[in-house]
Amino acid sequence: MAMGARDGRHEQRCGRHHPAADLDAFYASVEQLLDPSLRGKPIAVGGGVVLAASYEAKVFGVRGGMPGRKARELCPQLIFVGGHFSEYQRLGDAAIKVLDDFTPVVERISIDEAFADVAGCTHLFGPPQEIARRIRERVKAELGLPISIGVARTKHLAKIASQVAKPDGLVVVEPGTELSFLHDLPVTLMWGVGPATKARLAEIGVETIGQLARTHSGALERLIGHAAGQKLAALAWNRDPRKLETHRRAISAGAQSALGRKPAVPRVFVPTLLHLADRVASRLRAKDRPGRTVTVRVRFADLRAVTRSVTLEQPIQATVMLAEIAEELVRGVLAAHPGERDISLLAISVSHLEEHAELQLELPLGLMDEKRKPGSRKGLARFGADRAIDKIRQRFGRQAVGYGTVALEGPRSVPDGFRELAEKEL
DNA sequence: TCTGGGGTCCTAGGACCC
DNA sequence: TCTGGGGTCCTAGGACCC
Numbered sequence: 001m002a003m004g005a006r007d008g009r010h011e012q013r014c015g016r017h018h019p020a021a022d023l024d025a026f027y028a029s030v031e032q033l034l035d036p037s038l039r040g041k042p043i044a045v046g047g048g049v050v051l052a053a054s055y056e057a058k059v060f061g062v063r064g065g066m067p068g069r070k071a072r073e074l075c076p077q078l079i080f081v082g083g084h085f086s087e088y089q090r091l092g093d094a095a096i097k098v099l100d101d102f103t104p105v106v107e108r109i110s111i112d113e114a115f116a117d118v119a120g121c122t123h124l125f126g127p128p129q130e131i132a133r134r135i136r137e138r139v140k141a142e143l144g145l146p147i148s149i150g151v152a153r154t155k156h157l158a159k160i161a162s163q164v165a166k167p168d169g170l171v172v173v174e175p176g177t178e179l180s181f182l183h184d185l186p187v188t189l190m191w192g193v194g195p196a197t198k199a200r201l202a203e204i205g206v207e208t209i210g211q212l213a214r215t216h217s218g219a220l221e222r223l224i225g226h227a228a229g230q231k232l233a234a235l236a237w238n239r240d241p242r243k244l245e246t247h248r249r250a251i252s253a254g255a256q257s258a259l260g261r262k263p264a265v266p267r268v269f270v271p272t273l274l275h276l277a278d279r280v281a282s283r284l285r286a287k288d289r290p291g292r293t294v295t296v297r298v299r300f301a302d303l304r305a306v307t308r309s310v311t312l313e314q315p316i317q318a319t320v321m322l323a324e325i326a327e328e329l330v331r332g333v334l335a336a337h338p339g340e341r342d343i344s345l346l347a348i349s350v351s352h353l354e355e356h357a358e359l360q361l362e363l364p365l366g367l368m369d370e371k372r373k374p375g376s377r378k379g380l381a382r383f384g385a386d387r388a389i390d391k392i393r394q395r396f397g398r399q400a401v402g403y404g405t406v407a408l409e410g411p412r413s414v415p416d417g418f419r420e421l422a423e424k425e426l
Numbered sequence: 427t428c429t430g431g432g433g434t435c436c437t438a439g440g441a442c443c444c
Numbered sequence: 445t446c447t448g449g450g451g452t453c454c455t456a457g458g459a460c461c462c
Binding site for chain 3: 064109110111112113191192193194195196197228293295305306307308309310311422
């Protein structure tokens with residue numbers, strides 16, 4: 001994190017308090033709320049793939065992202081439920097609203113997770129732990145959902161405390177007790193330590209945060225890189241300079257589709273890319289945030305993935321133009337890997353997003369050939385087609401009209417409602 | 427038996443400019 | 445002409461998070 005690296009020379013000890021709040025097994029909890037007969041039972045949201053598992057299911061080892069079949073093997077009595085996506089959005093928003101009632105300084109991390117800074121409102125509501133208690137009480141009483149909260153002086157520690165508090169708990173790390181709390185915990189609880197870093201740290205015998213804290217910084221950086229080494233060393237001593245960021249804009253937008261296993265031929269990838277481009281470009285247009293860099297990702301049958309990207313001189317947000325650029329990139333990937341006959345996933349992402357779109361007169365344009373220059377008959381026609389489709393969808397919904405008839409019907413494909421939940425606000 | 431989908435950040439090499 | 449240094453942008457790949 002750039003800011004941490006720049007400002008890391010001094011500690012941030014300003015007496016701030018950061019509750020981190022995290023709704024427990026969120027989607028599954030909502031399903032158990034909506035259908036009381038599911039309470040106390042192992043359930044999984046999803047089908048082909050588990051999108052979320054209840055605590056009763058987690059006991060059996062069922063996890064999000066797991067193939068449905070594997071989950072059923074682990075837990076034969078597992079109940080699969082379809083998923084009430086609009087309810088997740090509504091209840092997630094409502095929980096955040098409870099935080100908003102205490103302080104305006106709220107940083108939402110995802111649909112079910114947020115940080116709050118309550119330093120400015122303790123005179124109204126009491127000490128942080130009291131505020132956290134009331135938040136939990138209200139979410140339980142008004143929404144019927146369990147929520148875990150960690151309270152600490154830094155974001156990182158509050159986040160860890162909220163993990164320790166699960167399920168349905170509250171953990172307060174009193175000032176002065178931070179290091180003794182932190183140093184006995186496993187490194188895997190830290191932000192930024194995933195499977196790869198865990199394995200590397202294990203090579204030098206580091207398994208707890210305390211052991212990490214006592215590791216020579218040079219050795220650490222050689223092991224996991226400069227930025228990660230600096231960051232983890234700082235966090236291990238509870239030096240976390242990050243402030244809450246209440247308004248973060250997205251820096252990229254993308255869409256992907258797992259295909260199972262399909263031949264790498266135009267008949268397969270052209271319509272899929274058009275559908276993905278449509279998803280991405282319509283989001284960009286809705287917020288008028290065209291982007292200059294287009295990246296595609298192709299995953300082969302053996303799960304090895306390759307990316308190709310191009311940065312244009314002018315930002316784009318037109319569906320067909322994005323699709324055509326993506327197509328050229330994918331053809332480049334396939335040409336470079338002639339031995340690969342099957343693909344298992346395609347993705348499109350657009351980055352270098354404009355902060356604010358230029359004047360509407362700035363028509364979408366690409367650089368790959370003449371026909372895409374602005375003002376050309378074809379460019380204008382496409383621009384008009386996008387606008388028309390956007391308008392129809394505004395009135396009648398996204399299914400009402402579209403390019404071609406491609407449904408992303410891969411065996412592991414996920415409902416549109418779930419995709420939309422994961423989309424970050426542009 | 428091969429993990430879905432939407433994101434962010436970091437690294438390292440090369441191009442290019444001053 | 446040769447050598448060296450710094451900064452920025454681009455590309456490809458990796459790791460991680462929810």
